[in-house]
Amino acid sequence: MAQDGESTAREPAQGTQVIDRAIFLLRSIAQSGGSARLTDLARAADLATPTARRILKRLVDHGMAGQDPETQRYHLGMLAYELGLAASHRVDVAARLKPLMQRLAELSGDTAYLVMRQDFEVVCIDRVEGNYPIKTLTLKVGDRYPLGITAGSLALLGALPKAEADAIVEANRTAYAERGHLTVEQLRDDLEKTRQRGYALRRDAITDGSIGIGLAVPNGSAPPYAAVSLAMVLERMTESRREQLLAMIRGELAALAGNDRT
Incomplete structure (x- = not known):
């Protein structure tokens, strides 16, 4: 069983890894021409498909990404657009x-x-x-x-x-x-x-x-x-x-x- 100090030390690293993966997925969507399949995104990020799906779902929830209800392909969300305007x-x-x-x-x-x-x-x-x-x-x-x-x-x-x-x-x-x-x-x-x-x-x-x-x-x-x-x-x-x-x-x-x- 991990000691409290060990658990605390791992958490920031795990959090950073999730952020890195999320940013990579957003970049991959942008580089795809704005519409990307889940399988292609998972492969590009070297992630299992369920892991990529979970991260993308959180990005969709926060408006950083969107998903077409018919094709199920991912695109950049309105929050990404708003942040782009700010920059x-x-x-x-x-x-x-x-x-x-x-x-x-x-x-x-x-x-x-x-x-x-x-x-x-x-x-x-x-x-x-x-x-x-x-x-x-x-x-x-x-x-x-x-x-x-x-x-x-x-x-x-x-x-x-x-x-x-x-x-x-x-x-x-x-x-x-x-x-x-x-x-x-x-x-x-x-x-x-x-x-x-x-x-x-x-x-x-x-x-x-x-x-x-x-x-x-x-x-x-x-x-x-x-x-x-x-x-x-x-x-x-x-x-x-x-x-x-x-x-x-x-x-x-x-x-x-x-x-x-x-």
């Missing part, structure tokens, strides 16, 4: 930066990406393709990656206080190996170079033969939560072109900051 000041960053993204893609000819931080990860919230024939389509809108794997997310990580960034790197140790074929030691070396340069240069972390250059979007005196990057085939990133791209991105971000103040 819309950040989501609106995609619309606000759309002209900048289009200019970067047009001027460079390469693919421009906009990512936004979500805890220890980033989400791609916009992608604009340039006119160069060979496309580097590393991310699509909605993709999530641990902070540090992509050029934009590495720029965000480098803009954080060192202690916070180091804690994120350690927390993502397994994710780096699984999602970007990186070791923590490699990432820490990249992170230090990013701090020294003031921008991120990321090579081949997701797509072989590609390279990206990224900068965090200034956020006044607060830490940045968004970053822009350009991705291209490796041969296009000569030293002189890197300096040209860097000057172009910095110029566009400076112009954006100036417009925000007016």
